[in-house]
Amino acid sequence: MTRIANPKSKLKNSLLSWLDILAITAWGILLLKYWLTNKLNLLIHPNYFGLVVTAAFGLLIISFFKIKETWQRRRYEVTANFQHINLFPPGWGSALLLVTAVLGFIITPQVFASDKALQRDFSELLGSTRVKPQAFRASVAPEQRSLVDWVRMLNVYPEPDRYQGNKVKVQGFVIHPPDLGKEYLFLARFVLTCCAADAYPVGLPVKLKETRDQYPPDTWLEVEGEMTTETIADKRQLTIAASSLKKIPQPKNPYSY
Numbered sequence: 001m002t003r004i005a006n007p008k009s010k011l012k013n014s015l016l017s018w019l020d021i022l023a024i025t026a027w028g029i030l031l032l033k034y035w036l037t038n039k040l041n042l043l044i045h046p047n048y049f050g051l052v053v054t055a056a057f058g059l060l061i062i063s064f065f066k067i068k069e070t071w072q073r074r075r076y077e078v079t080a081n082f083q084h085i086n087l088f089p090p091g092w093g094s095a096l097l098l099v100t101a102v103l104g105f106i107i108t109p110q111v112f113a114s115d116k117a118l119q120r121d122f123s124e125l126l127g128s129t130r131v132k133p134q135a136f137r138a139s140v141a142p143e144q145r146s147l148v149d150w151v152r153m154l155n156v157y158p159e160p161d162r163y164q165g166n167k168v169k170v171q172g173f174v175i176h177p178p179d180l181g182k183e184y185l186f187l188a189r190f191v192l193t194c195c196a197a198d199a200y201p202v203g204l205p206v207k208l209k210e211t212r213d214q215y216p217p218d219t220w221l222e223v224e225g226e227m228t229t230e231t232i233a234d235k236r237q238l239t240i241a242a243s244s245l246k247k248i249p250q251p252k253n254p255y256s257y
Contacts, residue, residue: 016091017070021063023094026101028059033105041253042109044195111254112190114175114217117201125177125186125201126237142166142227147189148256150238151202160238163227168240171248172203174219176212179233180205185212187223187240189256199255205232206240215245222246 034040035053044052117125140149142163147170154160172187180186188203206223207230215221224244229236 014070014073016094017066017073019091019094019098021066021070023097023101024059024066025063026098026105028056028063030101030104031056031059034109038252039109041255042111042196045192045257048194109196111250112196112199112201114173114188116199117175117188117190118177120201125175125188125203126205126233126235143169146170146256147172147187147203148191150204154238160227160229160236163238164229166227167225168227169222169224170204170240171220171222171251173250173254174212174215174217174221175201175203176217182211182213183208184230184232184239185215187221190254191256193257202256204240205230205237206242206245208242208245215247220248220250222248 031040031052034043035049035056040049040052145153145168150168150170153163170187172189175186175188177186184205184207186203187206188201190199190201192199206225207228222245223240223242225240225242228239228241230239231237232239
């Protein structure tokens with residue numbers, strides 16, 4: 001069923017259509033911006049990059065056809081008279097999406113840091129049981145293992161004395177858990193399994209020859225030394241006995257997978 005649209009109704013429908021177009025276009029451009037500026041790896045696992053980029057181009061294609069449809073509709077005074085049930089009043093959903101996209105352009109995604117890690121109980125940091133063991137590589141030389149490789153190894157072979165004296169060279173950011181003494185710091189990395197919403201920290205304690213005061217939280221370090229066993233939080237824990245600590249820039253991709 002159709003009816004002749006009055007001017008006010010026609011203008012309202014036109015504005016709502018353009019609002020939809022703006023929201024769809026903004027999200028398509030925003031996703032491409034994250035991809036091109038290498039910010040996408042702060043939000044989602046690399047396995048899903050292709051899906052995100054495809055979605056971005058898909059949104060831009062939809063936007064193109066909606067622009068074409070809107071221009072063609074202007075030629076006619078007749079509009080469809082259908083009843084729709086909407087969760088929000090007309091235009092509210094698109095307005096919300098548009099505002100969210102604009103905030104995405106203004107606010108730069110930030111890397112998770114020690115404050116988020118400390119929201120977890122210290123025993124969770126030491127446990128690190130969420131790391132998937134299938135990714136660890138036992139054949140790699142000890143000094144070539146990353147921090148996450150060591151945690152994965154511990155999940156498979158949890159006896160810390162097994163690694164006593166192994167050489168180690170790892171990178172991560174500094175955490176100062178309140179349960180650790182001043183002669184220790186905690187070296188950590190965040191792991192993404194799907195997206196930033198499920199990121200979780202893993203790492204190992206580092207025993208220092210001095211206090212940790214010269215290594216503030218969130219400082220990125222490359223730590224060399226050897227593995228030893230310490231009793232921390234009433235538990236025998238694999239610990240890095242540091243012989244060298246070097247401050248490094250935050251990596252372009254600070255997360256592990």
